[in-house]
Amino acid sequence: MYTETEGIILKQINTVNGRRMLHLFSRKFGKISAGTGISERSRSKAGLAMRPFTYGRYELYKGRETYNINSAEAIRSYYRIGEDVDKYMHASYVLELVDKLTVEEHSFPQLFNLTLAFLSAMEERKKKYGTLVLAFELKALKLMGIEPRLDACVVCGAQIGSPAGKEDGGSPENPPAAETESTVLFSIPEGGIICGDCAKKTPHQDGGQLIYSLNTGIVDILRYFVNNPMKNIEKLGLDDGLFREIHTIVKAYMEHHLGIGKLKSEDFIGDS
Numbered sequence: 101m102y103t104e105t106e107g108i109i110l111k112q113i114n115t116v117n118g119r120r121m122l123h124l125f126s127r128k129f130g131k132i133s134a135g136t137g138i139s140e141r142s143r144s145k146a147g148l149a150m151r152p153f154t155y156g157r158y159e160l161y162k163g164r165e166t167y168n169i170n171s172a173e174a175i176r177s178y179y180r181i182g183e184d185v186d187k188y189m190h191a192s193y194v195l196e197l198v199d200k201l202t203v204e205e206h207s208f209p210q211l212f213n214l215t216l217a218f219l220s221a222m223e224e225r226k227k228k229y230g231t232l233v234l235a236f237e238l239k240a241l242k243l244m245g246i247e248p249r250l251d252a253c254v255v256c257g258a259q260i261g262s263p264a265g266k267e268d269g270g271s272p273e274n275p276p277a278a279e280t281e282s283t284v285l286f287s288i289p290e291g292g293i294i295c296g297d298c299a300k301k302t303p304h305q306d307g308g309q310l311i312y313s314l315n316t317g318i319v320d321i322l323r324y325f326v327n328n329p330m331k332n333i334e335k336l337g338l339d340d341g342l343f344r345e346i347h348t349i350v351k352a353y354m355e356h357h358l359g360i361g362k363l364k365s366e367d368f369i370g371d372s
């Protein structure tokens with residue numbers, strides 16, 4: 101059966117006789133494994149679409165077991181990601197993460213669109229690549245329906261929020277920073293924040309039992325990332341201290357709720 105779909109190549113593995121196996125994140129079918137003989141080194145139209153960080157249109161033949169990519173063309177190449185090694189590694193990490201978050205042949209168009217928005221924002225970005233990765237992670241958790249609860253206590257349901265309201269987390273020029281900051285607990289196993297009353301009844305040490313003490317300013321940032329489109333985050337960069345704190349929590353959260361441990365490209369994700 102012949103078919104075609106838009107897609108992003110997540111992973112390429114060389115096999116024999118110049119053939120390669122790909123993980124293609126397709127808009128129509130979700131992630132699929134596909135073989136191809138088209139080389140990314142080729143200067144042909146199809147070759148260009150096989151390069152990393154390309155949004156392309158792929159013509160597929162579906163056999164009994166696998167797909168074969170017969171032909172391809174680039175819709176948009178985010179080639180400038182490849183011009184900076186740090187940028188390249190951060191974007192590679194996100195594609196590796198998408199590969200882990202997706203199940204073969206389950207379409208997930210929202211995650212597909214988020215990945216494109218991420219690649220586009222990353223291509224334009226000059227620094228603070230890690231901030232964009234954190235925003236991607238939190239937004240992907242939301243699309244999967246397992247984002248942390250940040251507006252109410254996960255134990256008793258009492259509202260906890262910035263007085264200005266839960267959707268108001270600042271603007272790109274004025275990133276959320278609460279004037280009246282206090283501390284709340286964030287429980288990774290419970291999946292969100294815990295109010296003061298419940299905190300008194302929750303025995304914990306900071307960082308122990310995967311419970312962290314968080315400044316409400318950080319909760320506001322998390323909320324901002326979860327609730328706003330990638331383009332609002334394009335120009336936002338976290339300072340190193342904030343980045344490390346949020347990175348630690350998001351990492352532990354994904355490990356606990358998704359079973360995603362260390363990824364190969366992760367060693368390079370250490371800066372804001």
Ligand SMILES: [Zn+2]
Pocket residue numbers: 253254255256257258294295296297298299
């Ligand atoms: Zn409570």
